[in-house]
Amino acid sequence: MAADAEAALAASPPDTEAASDRLDELVRWADTEWAGHPYRPVEVRFLALCRPSGLDDRTRQDLFYVAGRAAMALDLGHLEAAEREIRRMEQVGSVKSRET
Known part of the structure; x- marks a missing residue:
């Protein structure tokens, strides 16, 4: 897909x-x-947040950076840190969506 x-x-x-x-x-x-899998929220949410056509390159880079931090936290076994980064990623995406 x-x-x-x-x-x-x-x-x-x-x-x-x-x-x-x-x-x-x-x-x-x-x-x-993959609803219960920890990686699902990072990758799928990242793709969904990057989807709007009105987002600028900087916003997409910000989302990519925070998604990377969340993925690294998961790789290191820090679920709380990953969840915190996912919330940050959603905040970046929602703020930028309202601005456009």
């Missing part, structure tokens, strides 16, 4: 509708199959 979305975005011109459809599928799959 993710590879299909990447291919749609890499096309010239990018097929954003197809990529959006693939992301919808990915989110539905993650919500059902």
Whole structure:
């Protein structure tokens, strides 16, 4: 699914509708199959927050940075720190969405 979305975005011109459809599928799959897995909130939330077309590059970079911090916390076994970073990521995404 993710590879299909990447291919749609890499096309010239990018097929954003197809990529959006693939992301919808990915989110539905993650919500059902990976709902309890700790990595699910980081990756799926990151993709969903980066989705709006009005976000600037800096906002996407901010989201990527915070998502990376959350993933590293999970890798190190610090669930509380990962949850804190996920909340930060959602705050960055929600503030930037309101600004646009």
